[in-house]
Amino acid sequence: MVNILHSLTFDVQQKQVVAVVGPSGSGKSTLLGLLAGLDKPTSGSIFLNGHEITSWSEYQLAHFRRRHIGYIFQAFHLIPTFTALENVALPLELSGEPMAVERAQQLLKSVGLQDRHGHYPAQLSGGEQQRIAVARAFACRPPILLADEPTGNLDSATGQLVIDLLLKLHRDHGSTLVLVTHDPNLAKRTDRIITLHDGAIASDKLIGF
Ligand SMILES: Nc1ncnc2c1ncn2[C@@H]1O[C@H](COP(=O)(O)OP(=O)(O)OP(=O)(O)O)[C@@H](O)[C@H]1O
Ligand SMILES: [Mg+2]
Numbered sequence: 745m746v747n748i749l750h751s752l753t754f755d756v757q758q759k760q761v762v763a764v765v766g767p768s769g770s771g772k773s774t775l776l777g778l779l780a781g782l783d784k785p786t787s788g789s790i791f792l793n794g795h796e797i798t799s800w801s802e803y804q805l806a807h808f809r810r811r812h813i814g815y816i817f818q819a820f821h822l823i824p825t826f827t828a829l830e831n832v833a834l835p836l837e838l839s840g841e842p843m844a845v846e847r848a849q850q851l852l853k854s855v856g857l858q859d860r861h862g863h864y865p866a867q868l869s870g871g872e873q874q875r876i877a878v879a880r881a882f883a884c885r886p887p888i889l890l891a892d893e894p895t896g897n898l899d900s901a902t903g904q905l906v907i908d909l910l911l912k913l914h915r916d917h918g919s920t921l922v923l924v925t926h927d928p929n930l931a932k933r934t935d936r937i938i939t940l941h942d943g944a945i946a947s948d949k950l951i952g953f
Contacts, residue, residue, distance in 0.1 A: 749785070749943040749944070752943070752944060752945060753945075754945060755791075758920055760921075761914060762936045762938060763925055763936070764924045764938050765938070765940070770940040771942075772892070772924040775924075775940065776890050776924055779922065780815055781797050781805040781813075792812065810838060810884065811886070812886055812888055813888045814883075814886040814919070816874070816878060816891035817877070817894075818894065819897060820874055820877045822865040823865075824865050828852060828861050828862070829849065832851050832876060835883045841884075847883070848861075848879075851880075875905075878910055882917060888919060890922050891924065894906055894925075910923070911933065932951065934951060936950050
């Protein structure tokens with residue numbers, strides 16, 4: 745058995761923007777997967793909005809995730825057979841939102857892609873696909889947003905655009921944002937930088953202090 749994360753204790757304030765940095769293999773994606781309840785720890789506790797989630801069933805976790813967590817992946821993970829609009833509308837439809845399509849249209853507008861609603865992911869650039877993924881992650885107004893190297897597959901100018909958007913939506917929605925990044929310029933724009941090394945916290949610094 746590989747021990748990936750160990751002796752890890754931290755809490756994140758509501759609305760805080762936290763960057764998780766560290767070398768490849770240090771456990772950043774594993775940590776984010778645990779926070780989203782996509783993975784289960786072999787020991788320890790994880791509290792989200794006051795709920796201890798490690799003992800929950802898959803069904804409970806899926807239900808909680810749908811209402812509370814938005815997730816953005818490095819490789820976008822859009823559904824290839826769905827248009828941009830359908831990708832953004834899907835989580836809204838799953839959560840029973842009556843005006844799903846109208847809201848998805850608004851969200852596409854908020855990421856500057858209202859003209860692309862009928863396009864499939866393969867017809868969009870990487871930056872455009874990630875902006876769709878950002879719109880999808882914010883669709884259900886989740887209080888918690890997790891992003892695993894959201895700019896990792898983008899050139900620096902496009903990455904900057906996606907980050908501006910992410911931080912703007914964070915401000916508008918007041919969501920807590922935890923993002924994994926290799927980009928020191930991006931990490932500096934957050935409130936706090938947690939550095940992982942070999943599965944443990946090597947440093948935890950508030951920006952500006
Ligand atoms: N499902 C798994 N089973 C066994 N080991 C795993 C699994 N997933 C990840 N690991 C191991 O856990 C360690 C941490 O992986 P993780 O993906 O969290 O790193 P990371 O910090 O996100 O790296 P990168 O910057 O390359 O994305 C690595 O040594 C990896 O090989
Ligand atoms: Mg990773």
